Amino acid sequence: MLALIDHVVRGKLHDLGGSEDVDTAAMRSWGEERTIPAVAIRDILRGRLATAPDPHGLRLRAARITGRLDLENLATGVSLELYDCLLTEGIIARDAHLFALVLAGSVLEHPEEPALAADRLTTNTLVLNGTTVTGGVRIPWARIGGQFDCTNAKLTSDSSPALHADGLRVDGDVLLANGFQAGSAAATETVRLPGVHIGGALAFAPTRLHHPDPHRRLNVDGLVYTGLPRGIEWHEWLHLLRESTAAYAAQPYQHLAAGHRAAGHDRDARTVLIAQRHDQLHRTATSPGERGWGHFTRITLGYGYQPWRALLGLLAVLLSAVLLTAIGPGAHGGLTRTQPTSDPPLPCAIVERLGIGLDLGLPLIKVTTHSRCHITETPAGRILTVTGWVLQVLAWAFATLFIAGFTAAVRKT
Numbered sequence: 517m518l519a520l521i522d523h524v525v526r527g528k529l530h531d532l533g534g535s536e537d538v539d540t541a542a543m544r545s546w547g548e549e550r551t552i553p554a555v556a557i558r559d560i561l562r563g564r565l566a567t568a569p570d571p572h573g574l575r576l577r578a579a580r581i582t583g584r585l586d587l588e589n590l591a592t593g594v595s596l597e598l599y600d601c602l603l604t605e606g607i608i609a610r611d612a613h614l615f616a617l618v619l620a621g622s623v624l625e626h627p628e629e630p631a632l633a634a635d636r637l638t639t640n641t642l643v644l645n646g647t648t649v650t651g652g653v654r655i656p657w658a659r660i661g662g663q664f665d666c667t668n669a670k671l672t673s674d675s676s677p678a679l680h681a682d683g684l685r686v687d688g689d690v691l692l693a694n695g696f697q698a699g700s701a702a703a704t705e706t707v708r709l710p711g712v713h714i715g716g717a718l719a720f721a722p723t724r725l726h727h728p729d730p731h732r733r734l735n736v737d738g739l740v741y742t743g744l745p746r747g748i749e750w751h752e753w754l755h756l757l758r759e760s761t762a763a764y765a766a767q768p769y770q771h772l773a774a775g776h777r778a779a780g781h782d783r784d785a786r787t788v789l790i791a792q793r794h795d796q797l798h799r800t801a802t803s804p805g806e807r808g809w810g811h812f813t814r815i816t817l818g819y820g821y822q823p824w825r826a827l828l829g830l831l832a833v834l835l836s837a838v839l840l841t842a843i844g845p846g847a848h849g850g851l852t853r854t855q856p857t858s859d860p861p862l863p864c865a866i867v868e869r870l871g872i873g874l875d876l877g878l879p880l881i882k883v884t885t886h887s888r889c890h891i892t893e894t895p896a897g898r899i900l901t902v903t904g905w906v907l908q909v910l911a912w913a914f915a916t917l918f919i920a921g922f923t924a925a926v927r928k929t
């Protein structure tokens with residue numbers, strides 16, 4: 517104990533392990549020579565045992581800490597850094613103010629409560645790099661002035677989220693990658709990040725993200741970060757939004773699309789918004805009419821984000837009309853000259869038949885060939901008349917859809 521106090525005063529790391537490798541099995545075999553009471557650490561941070569601690573703070577490696585480390589409501593200007601330590605009853609740090617909290621390589625456990633319970637914690641840095649936490653990490657409404665590092669961390673819990681961070685504020689980056697693992701069997705999601713605001717980047721690439729219900733692995737409704745998620749392809753993040761969340765939420769899609777637009781990736785942004793509308797129709801309680809309209813606009817307009825689909829439909833109508841008059845019924849008695857010069861009347865020329873086809877397939881635009889050719893009263897002519905009505909309706913419909921898609925009139929986000 518005196519050695520630890522001396523190292524705190526001098527700002528040195530108190531290393532009880534030396535050069536030996538540390539793993540969980542070795543931690544559990546440590547005896548009294550490696551044991552530090554949790555209450556002693558609290559008293560040191562309060563200034564009761566070390567009245568003039570160095571600003572480097574309490575730095576300890578390879579120790580077994582007995583008892584639950586109670587930092588609740590504690591305010592200190594020094595850091596707490598525990599490397600490769602075993603805390604069998606975890607840490608409680610609700611409403612604490614710490615310069616930095618580093619638990620790199622440590623093992624935190626608690627049989628009933630969150631192994632790290634730090635609601636409304638305020639700190640400059642929270643490091644769980646390589647940390648194993650059995651019982652979950654709870655940091656809702658905490659404020660981290662720098663970085664939140666969970667690289668290579670393993671967080672598990674049977675009764676609560678593995679990472680519960682509702683409303684967290686982080687001014688720097690959040691790193692949930694490079695070996696990060698999370699697993700939970702609780703009724704809520706494995707990783708909860710709703711309402712989290714990240715001033716820097718979000719790195720999200722877990723090697724394992726587990727829940728018995730695959731749709732309860734993640735909650736990111738209201739999550740805000742800078743740029744695009746790192747460590748994961750954006751379409752993989754999009755897959756997580758669809759397949760790993762319990763309910764549809766618009767904000768995660770909108771934020772991802774905004775990131776793409778800011779990066780100049782307009783096409784990718786449209787893909788994200790199309791996926792959002794599809795998820796909305798699939799997972800929200802919409803009426804049959806709205807679902808039907810949604811499926812129709814998906815096919816014809818890409819939900820309003822791909823109006824070129826309607827333009828292709830209009831071109832298909834135009835091509836059908838031209839073929840109908842050039843080589844279909846229009847070429848087999850369906851069209852004749854308006855003022856015949858022979859008996860029987862000569863058929864219309866190919867150019868004239870093409871002009872009739874353009875009139876049928878183009879709304880508003882007319883090529884005025886009806887003054888030289890008209891549709892006959894023959895069976896072929898009647899087929900051409902009825903088919904022409906249908907094509908004109910389709911042409912107007914596709915033209916209207918194209919305008920509606922181009923002006924974003926049918927988008928619903």
